[in-house]
Every structure is written in structure tokens, then in C-alpha cells.
Amino acid sequence: FAQKVNIQVKDASINEVFYKLTQQTGHTFTADAALIKKLGRISLNLSNKTLKEVLERCFVGHDVQMVFNEKDKIVIIKSNISKAVAQPSANVTGRVTDENGEPLVGVSVGVKNQIAGVVTNTEGRYSIKVPSSNSILIFSYLGFATEERIVLNNREINVALKGKPKGLDEIVVIGYGTVQRGDLTGAISSISQKDLEKVPAATFDLKLQGRAAGVMVTSTSAEPGGNAAIRIRGGNSISGDNQPLYVIDGYPMPTITEASGTGYGQESNPLSGINPDDIESIEVLKDASATAIYGARGANGVVIVTTKRGREGATNISFDVLTGTSRIINLPEVGTAQQYAEFQNEWNQSRGVFPYYDGSSEYRPTPEQAGIGTRWLDEILRTGVNQKYNLSINGGNSQTRYNISGNYFEESGVVKNSKMTRGNLRINLDNNISKKFTLSTTASITSSANNRINPGAAAATIHGDAIYLALRANPVIPVDATGTGPWGGTTSGDSDGNFFENPLFLVTQKKDKTKNEDSFAQLKGDYKITQDLGFVANVGSTRRYSERDIYFPRPTALGFLYNSMAFVNKYTNINYVTEAYFRYSKVFANKYKLNAVAGTSYQLNESRAYSSRVSGFPDDILNTDGVQFATTLYTPSTSKVVRVIKSYYIRGNFDIASKYLFTFAGRADGSSVFAKNNKWGYFPSGAFAWKIVNEPFFSGLKRTVTDLKLRTSYGITGSQAIAPLGSLSRISSTNYASGETIISGTSITSVGNPDLTWEQSKQANIGLDVAFWRNRVRITADAYNKETDRLLQSFNIPASSGFLTTTVNMGSVRNRGLEFALAADLIDNRVAKWTSGFNISMNRSKVLELGGNSEIYGLAPATAASFIRNVPITIVQNGGTLPAYWGLVAERLIQESDFDENGKPTFAMYNNERRLGQWLYKDTNNDGIITAADRQILGDPNPKALFGFTNDFSYKKLSVSVFFQGVLGNDIMNLTKAYLSTGMPYLNKSADWFANRWTAENPTNDISYPALGTEMANLQPGNYYIEDGSYIRLKNVTLSYDFKINKSFIRNLTLSASATNLLTITNYSGFDPEVGIFGNSNLLPGIDLGSYPRSQTFQLGLKCNLK
């Protein structure tokens, strides 16, 4: 009370004075409302005075009484009108209204520190008993700021509650700045940490699934650390990259990959360097107005990630542990050994060869002896385990704020030996060096390791895909059969001596380990030159060191053939970014607000890769750690690529009377990967928003419709998807031999294009933000039309040119769509809350024209499984979707009735196929023969709609969150089914096919069940593998209990239990409809071939906040 304080204020309210005093003394101040009203503005210039002296100066001329409560550090100031002490159990009545004087119904009125309370009636009136005149009444109402009043001697207390417009004041991070959500002119979705933390995934991109309208996230592999394909408002590019630009704490991330997999399976996720628990919020910039500030990298949308930073206040230590298990959702049933052996015998007899499974040796049991045999899929699967530990410490004072976090994540997948681990350390530090200068430091290091079992390797090579093998491996062979024993190599497995590779050994003995080391450091200075003008400069660097070691020991087929084989691959990526910009912000004439940014940026990226292979090991002891023991060396390769981007950017936001908002943004980008005739690109955009809600004519509706804003924007953005050196012809080493002497040779192996330029997207957007009932219900709707032209195409040129492809700019693609997001606070009171969010988006892609080219095919790589190798699986053609599945249409199966009395076929044949039970194709051009010309569009891999639906309930200390997510109307090409349900010999089949296949006794016409003996040559991508990929998934359910213990050192303790992928409703017959074996390929989406099985995950978590 006798504390000395200093205070200087001019024309301030008493509340401002109280605030300053609170800062200096730690006391809080409460004054009679009527008294405050009388006070008016105060000017003070006092130093070294006691608190009492200062307060007396403030209330000079008023008869006041001051009560100092030292225990609670509270000072109560009241008018001395009545000195009488309030009667106990006095009754207080009053009326609660909104700012406009309209009565509020159902406002809860309570006495502080008492449980009992009342609510206002239809006229906004209340009546409540208070224990003493020192009691404090609390008025709380959803959507309004809570108010407190001291009773004193008042018997009537009327309150006007101030609306707390929910959501509109939330800060949205945009490129080079922030903006209040209410002032946005572009289409931007925000996702908070609260939503991110619910889905257990190693990388944040997977957690975005279903969270934002217009953002399609497909997990292309369900393995630990698996990759994801992200498309914001559809794919623009046919051959270029469609992944968005990631900007992390203002730092534009380079395109980072990892050490090469040398064709052995899918890539893992390059975003593994960022710990999702460190993220504060994610903004997804969707329209051109928002992304044009990122110019040549803006066309695919921009994902802005902001990490957690320290706040002023007491130190907060938070520790959480999460652990759980996962199991397979859906297992296809394959044939038993008996079924397999019967089938092999039948196949042999049909071609005049003796039945192989005749009981002549232990390796050739009769079908009956073979019995159930080995269930290979069961052998390679297990229960997955995951765990996560997270520790964060944050806090700070007015000088320094810090957030330090450490994290360990581990996920053991449902396929044996697949496992990802990651450790991460991050320090975010902010320093106010002076009043004008703030320095922010960000540093993180991440180390991750991934043991991979290579799902999808079948898409790339015959070796190494355990899932694909386990589905089709010969079940007669015992589980411990080795590649070198009687079952091994080429000597058994069937009568034709086909290869047998033991799927279990491939999983347990093959080594495939990727290690990534990521570091990130950034220094950002913000200098306030004047009140309005600031200068921001940042320098930062990311580094990735990645290595992938693959070793095929002898028990694997490759190891058997080559006396073990090792691959050692390394990759480094070093990126530097320097940015400098001015920011300017000023309000003119209390009505006009200008916000502007102008700056420049320089980015240098250097990536280097090294890959090597050796084979011929004396044993399998040292593997990739001792390649010098190998006897056969293959030519290693190195590569170095440097990219430079120089940019200038500018943006202005102009706000007229909080009604009309204009934004102009643009960027000029010069990039080294652009061809020499087109080094610089310019990307302008403009946006206009009309806050209708602030128009005078709208005031009548304002009580119901609390926000209404119309947004429009148009702009041009680019995609610099040109591969490094893509515009240049290149010469490669192509040697020849003379006897055993190697003679150096070289050849031009790619043909260049000096006019190559970036892809250009022109996007128009119209959006509406509307909110009702004090923003309890908020709706955002957007419609967009995005046309991308000058498409970069790795264009298939006739092989007669000597080359297979060249890169060109040709054609245009349109994506148009609708997005709709709804958020509602359905219940929000002191005991219960229910918030619900729903978003749905519908994108339609259409190829407007291909630049005179008739069509582009999506060809499986030349190294893929043989029947799809180099075969068109998808087509891109004028007026079609991007892309469409493509192939022959089987109408039914060939039956006896399809031959005339002379035994001549009466149908058009493909490859002279006339055997009963084989596919009978539609002769679409009626030329009497089935050829490539009869191929048709078979399906559309693009979903018609995507949605996400969240519900968060809480009741007292218990909360429940339920999240549904779905994809509707897309097709999947299920190539796994090609192996499991066609008559191709040598491979096991689905039990379903064995049971239903065409036989003389069962002359079915179902194209899913052809007869045995379908040759590879006749096996084509066709309509028999196209399935509906729609699904609705109960993605996550989380139950948590907040103990709210506020004792000793514990501030808070939360226990949670969650289940992920609890329920999936789909008609898809494979493991799971979320597939993409060709990863991010734009031309080969939605293809299933030996995909890693998706699992259900159950987790328990404990979160603890310490004092």
C-alpha cells in the first residue's frame, strides 16, 4: 500500500491508470461503475508516490472510500454515498442487455466463488441473493465478454454486455505479415494446433486431411513415415510438381527430397524434419490474391506454418506422453495351399504338363496334403506400437520470450520391421533489444530414421515388395524356406521353376534404412523506423543430410542372385534465404487504413546426391557398413544441382471505413531453372472485399447477422516446376567395350528447349464470409475458377526421334470448384461446450486443351511389374479430367455360345484370345478386332467431393472429440486385384476368385472372375480393376479428462484416449481406399499395387502442465 509508483498519463481513462498501476504493483483495482462514469479523462505526471497518493489524485473531488485487501492484492474503490455495510443476503435485481439496449435472455448471473446462479428471463431481468456488499456478480453469456460488478450498496445492477465477436479478431498469418481474420480479402483456411494434435501422424501434412476446405490430402502410403500428396484446389500441372509451397516461420522451404531409393519403393515423407507438436497454427493460402506474393511458387497454393513462440508471463512446463497400438483394418483372404496346388495341377493339365503337386516328394505334396499351408500375410504382419514424448518450456518477460521443446516420436508399423523414429529439438527466442528493435531467433534440429519395407516396390521392380509378395506367394512353401534351399531361387515354387522369394525374409532380413538429419536456423530482425514504418530482415538456412542404405542379403531373391547386394545412397540439400522488406501501416483521417509491404528475397539451393551399389559379398555380416568386402562394383553416380531464385515483391492493403478493403500484391521472380530466353516472371493480383455488415443500411439486421463480407480476387501465379537443367540438352556417358576393355562413349541423351517457361495459373475467386448470432455460427463459402496454361509437360515424343520425351509448355487445364466451411458453437456455457465444424469442397478438373497434342498417357515406368510396364494406364485428353483411367472394356467372359456351329468365334478377339472364360472385350470401333484403338475411358481418379466433419464436446472436465473425413466419387485402379483375381498362373489368388472363377461347371459372366490361364500378354489395364474409391472414415475419436489439479507443482493434468481410423465405410475391395502407389505422380493417381495396409490406432495420452 505504501509502495512507491511512477505514473505518466495524458487524457487517459481511469481503467488505463489502473492497468499501469497493476503492472507496477501487482494489485488489481475495482471501482464503482457510476463513479467511473463521473470521473472523465485524467492526466498525471507523478513519480515516487505511494499508491494511495496516486489514487487520491485520481479521485480528487469525489468522496470515495478505498478498501485495500492485502491478502488478495485487491483495491476496491467505492462512492461514499452510503457508508452502511450491505445487509447479508440482500437481493439484487437488474436487467442485462447488449450494447444496443436489447434485452439478453439466458445470461448466467452468479456470485463469484459461489456455485449457485440464476439466468435472465425473457426481458433480460434477473434477481439474485448476494451474501454481502463486497460480493462480486459475474455476468456471462456466450459470444459476449464476461463482466463483473461489485454489489456495494446497489440493489439494482443493470449491465450492457459487450459482444465478443468470435473468430474475427483472430490473427491470420499471411506472407510477409499478419491480418485479422475479419479483414481478409483472400481465401485462406487456418488450422490450429488443437486440431492438429488429434491425429497421430509423424508429419503435419497428414494431419491437414479433412481440416480445410479445398485441401486434398492423400496418404500415399500407410507405412510409418509414409508420404502424402497434397493438392490445393486441384492439380494444375500434368507433369510438373503440384505440391504447395511450404513457408515455415516466414522461411520458404526448398523442395527437399531424400536419398534415392534407387527404384526400390516409394519415397518417404520429406516433411519429417518438422515436429507437428511445435506448430502453433497452419494457414493455407488458396486464391491468387493470397499466393501472388509468392509469385512463381504460388500456383499450387501456399502452406504457412507458424511454430510456437514464447509469451510474456510465468514459465510454463508442459510434458506429454502418448502411446498406443495399431492393427490392420481389413485383410484380403487369399487361397490356401490346397486351393493353390489344385489350381497349379489344373493349369498344368490344361497345357499338357503333368500335375506338379502329386505327392512325389515333400516339396510336391498332393493338394490334400498341402492343407492350409502358409498364410504369408499373417506371417509378415504384427501389432504396431507407437509412442511420443514431448517436453516444452516457455515463458518470458517484457525483454525476452522463449519456447524450447524436445520431442521423441516412434512408430512401429503393422508390417514387421517397419519403424520410424524421430527426435527433435527446437528453440524459439524473441528479444526486445530496444524499444524499436526486436530480434527473433529460431533454431531446430531433427534426426529421423525410417526402417522401410518398401510397399509399392512392385510398381518399380520385381524385387523387394513384401506386401505384394505376401499376397501372392505360394502357400505350399513353408514359412522358413530359404532362397538357397530346396525351395529357393529358380528351382521350385511351381513346376516351371519360377522365382520364389520368401516374403517373411524380405521383411525381416532385408535392410532398408533411411536417416535424415535436418537443421534449421533463422535470425529475424524487426526495426521500427517510425511509428508507421518498419524494416524486417531475415537470414536463414536449412540443411538436410539424408542417407539410405539398402541391403539384400542372401535369403532374398536379389541377394540370392547376386550374392547379396548393397545400395548406399546419400543426399544433401543446403538452402539459404535472405529476405528484406519494409512494412508500413497508417491510419489516415480515422477512416483510411493503409498496410503495405515491399521487399526483396534471394534464395540459393544446392543439392547433391550420391548413389552406389555393390554386390558379391562373402557373407552377410557387415552389409552396407562394409561395402569394401563386395567383389562387384557398379558405377557410382553423383549429381550436383544449384538453383537460384531472386525476387521482388510488393503488397498493399487499403481499408476505407472498415467497409471497403482493397489488396494489391505482386512478385517478380527470376529463377535459374527457367530457360535462357525466359528468366523473369511477373505475377500480379488484386482483391476487393466489401464488409456489408458495416454499411448503415445493414444495421437493422446486425443483431442476427453479425458478419457479412463479400470477397473477390483475381491474379496470376506461377509454378516453376521445370526440373533443374530441364531446358538444356544433356550429354551422358554411354560406353562401349572392346573385348574386356571399356571404351568411353558419350551421347546426347536428352533434347533441350531454350524457350521453356513457368506454368501460369490465372485464378478468380469469389467468397462470402457470414456469421450469425454473435458469430456463434460462422460460414465461409468460396467459388473459384483457376486456369493454368503453358503446362510443363515431359512430353512423350515418338521414339523415332531417338528420344522418348522432351519438356515443353503446352496446353491448359482448368480447375473450378466450390468450398464451404461451417463452424458453430452449439453449446457454450460454463459447464458444457459443443463446437462443430464441417467443410466440404468440390473441385472439377478439366483439360481445356493439350496444345494440339491429341492425348498424353500416364505410362507406368519401364521398370514396373511386367503387365503394366510402358502401358498407358491413364489418359489426358482435351475436355477430359486430369487424368482419366484408360484401357480396354471387358463386357463379359467368352462362353461356348460365342462360337458358331463351325467353332469359329463370333466376337472380336484380342490377341487371338478365344479360350472360354477369358475376357470378351467391347469392340468400340467395330472393326472386328480388339486393338489399342478400342481403349476407353474407364474412370476418374478425381473425387467429386471431399469433406471433414468435427465435433468437440466438453462437459465439465470431460471432453470428447469426433472427426469424420471422407472422399466421394473417385475411382481406384486396383492392380493388386489383377494379381489376386485373374487366372495368371504361378501366383496365389484371392479366395474369392478361387470360389467364383469361370469353369465349365460355373460359366459365369462376371468379369471379375475369368478362367485360369490368363496370360500376361492379355492382362491389360481394363475396366475389371476399376473400383469406386469413395469412403467415409471415422478418422478420430478422442476422449480426454482434465483433472484441473492446481496443486503444488502441477498446474494441470489431462488424460486422453483416442482411436484413429476407427471405422471406414467403403465398397473398395483392397486393404484401404486411400492409395497412391505412384506417390505424387499427377498422371498415375489412385493406383493400388501392393500398398502398405492401413491400420487402426489406439492411443493413451497423458499431458501435464507444471508450474
Add this chain to the structure above:
Amino acid sequence: CEKLDEKAYSTLTPENYFSNADEAKVALMGVYNTLNREHIWTHNLFTMVLLPNKYVRTRVPVHKSIAQFSFSVSDDRIANVWNNAYEAINRANTIIGRVPNIQMTDSLQRMFVAEAKFMRALSYFNLVRLYGGVPLKTGETEGLSTVYTPRSTEQEIYDLIVADLQYAESNNLPKIRPSSERGRATECAAKTLLGKVYLTMAGFPLKQTDKWNLARLKLKEVIDNKATYNVDLLPNYADLFDVNKEASNKEAIFAIQFSYSQVSGGSALPFFAAPLNSTFATANGQYNYGFTTDFRSLFATSDKRRDVTLISSYVAVNGATVTYNAPGSTYRDPLGIALGKYKDGPSKAPANTRHATDILVLRYADVLLMYAEAENEVNGPDNAYSAINEVRLRANAGALSGLTKDTFRDAVHLERLLELSGELHEFFDIKRLEKIEDHVTNSYEAQQVQVSYDPKMYLYPIPDREVSTNRAIGLENQNPGY
């Protein structure tokens, strides 16, 4: 903007290359490089040439479609062979176009161009025989404007082949290559190939009978100059296919060089050809090609070529003797007797695609048989016996005599089977001699799926990919029947 110039760190570009004779020579080796790809000549082309044949069977399902004349237009083997030939042609075109502008001696310049033209002719010769009138490209591809080439007629293709080989035979190609240049074209190789081209033009489909004499004269030049060219029959037939005797193989006029090295291409053929569990290749053979017992019985018992060409019996890895059609053996009809010309030990090759066994594209016995055939067509058998008998006597098959022009013709055709089977001649010969129908109707494999003869079988289809990417070729330009 200078800083934005893109620098190629790990590759060369044409802008900083092709400036001197050394670079031109290295680029010329890049043309030859198209020959020793591990899967083209040794596998894809080999399969396409050998399998459509009544004497041949295959164990491997994917190859049956070739043996059954029932492949798809998108068959990757058919595309690979096409792609590879045009890769060679474009590389040769680069040499032919750029070398005259590079500073070097005239004789070196002409030799480089002659070698490139030899390679271009060889590539077109395979293309025209397999696919018919293909796109005729004679200049380097330098941008999109130069990639769409329509089909030419077979005659136009042959005109280029003949012109290229005529240039090659008379422009400074060495008569004999030192051992360090083994595998590169010689004057003798150019003349032999030209003789073969004339012989082919005389047969189906061009049937230009005036070419018989041109073939006869050209092949006679080779025979008359065999000492100059240092070529001749080897005394022992088996030595021709001995991987350890390739350096001293005088009979090889042009052979594709394969090595055990990992740096350059190796051959996969020993691996694909060797019977199961045999010791003739790394990691076991794949036993892709089998000959019928009918074919075996074409050989006289004394004929030394029989047991070189066919592995009727061998000692397996486990020491057991495996004999074809022995009671209880799985090595039996209808799979066929494995081809024995491409044996290599399992120990030397580091991988199954890294065998060193060369492929003989042109050899002296072929010259003698082609000469005998042309001589008989032009002048009758009288002066043709010596050539055919030289080949027969080496094989201990006895001399022929007393034949008419017609019976001599049949004898030469049979002799080609006995002497040259499994050496990339089959499809080309049965096509030239218009015998496809016989080989379809009497093929075990084709009859398994009841394929009947169709005239389309004289050509492979233009690969689907070419038809769909080449704006100058439409579906209507596909070979009839596909």
C-alpha cells in the same frame, strides 16, 4: 541477370562438346553403345527373331505371346527394339551431321562418318525387316520441330541403307581392326552387310530379282579378299561360341562386344538361354528358348554342329546328368532342348546380365551360305557348291553334289538352319523366303492357342507408343491387321 544462368554441374551439354576429334570419337562410341544394352539384342530382339518359328518353343509365359504370334501392340519388347534402333540412328545422325564441322584430318572424318553410316544402316535394316516402312530420319533431332516423321516406304528405307553402306565400304574404314578396336565396323563388315541387304531385297517382300546378282558380286568381294580382311572359317565349329576364344575369332566379321564389366553393357543371353540348374550362366539359366526334337533330327548324327547348338544333355549344378526326354526328367517335351551357343561359366560374370559372350552379327560362314544362295539364283548350282561345302565339311556333314537349282536352294536354306540357328537369323530368313505360314501352322506354341496364319505376321506392329505419340503416324498407318 547473369547469376541466374543455369550451370550444369554433373552433365555435359552439346554447347560445350563436339569440339575436337577425341570428343567425336567418344561420341561415336556412344553409337556403338546402343548395341550392348543388356536387354535389347541379347533378349528383346533375340526373342522376336528366334521365337516365331516352328522349331522353337519356350518355357516362359511372357515369351509365348511372341512364339504364338499373339503379342500386343504395346508389347514392351517390340517397343524396346524400336526405341533402341532409333536411339542408335539419332546418335549416328549426330555424328554424320556434326563431324564434318569438327577440325580433324579428312581421313579420320570420313572414317567416323563411315562407321556412323554403317551403324545407321544396320539399325534401319533391322527396323525395315521387323516393322516394314518405318520413319526415315537422317538428321539429328534438335527440337520439337524435328520429332514427327511419317512412315516411308520399305523401298525408301532400303535406298538409304544401300547408300549408307556404299559410303561405308568406300570411305576409309579399316580393312583389319587392331584388337583394341575389336567390335568396330570394318570395310569387310560394310560389304558383308551390303551383300546381306541385297539378298534380302531379292526376297519377300520387295522381290527385286536384280539384287541376286548384286548380292553375289558383293559377297564374292568378301570371299576373294578374305586374306586382306583376315577373315575365314574357324577349323572347329565349337570355338566360334567359346567366350574365351573371342579375341582370336577370325570368322567374326562384326560381333557385338559384351564384357563382364559393370561399366559397360554385359550380355544377358547366357542367363536367358541356359537350361535350369546348369553351370552355363550365373545364378542358373532361365531356359527361355527350346528347340524341338524335330529340329534336332535335321542334323546328321556326325554333324558337329548339333551338340553345340543344342544342349541335349548336361551336368547340373548338383552333379546329376540331365538328359532331354530321359524317363522321369522334367527337362522334356514340350519345353524344348535348350540353346547351347551362349554358354558362359557362372564364376566370371558378376551378375546374370553381365556375361561377356559376344553376339555374332556377321560371320564368314554366313557370307559363304549367302554367296551360295545368290550364285545358285543367278547362275545355278555349278559354282555354288564350293561355298556351301566349305561350311558343311567343317562341320563334318559331308559335301553336297548333283542338285538342281531348286533342290540346291532348299539345301542352302536347310544349311542356314543347321549352321546359323540361334544367331538372330530365323525370323529374317523365314520372312525373306516367305515361309511364315508354314511356321505358324506347324508351330506347337501357336497351335496351343489355335492361332491361324494371317498375312499380318510378316511384320511386327509399329509399337503402340510410336503410333500414339507420332503426329505423322495415325492408327490408320499401323501395319495391316494390328
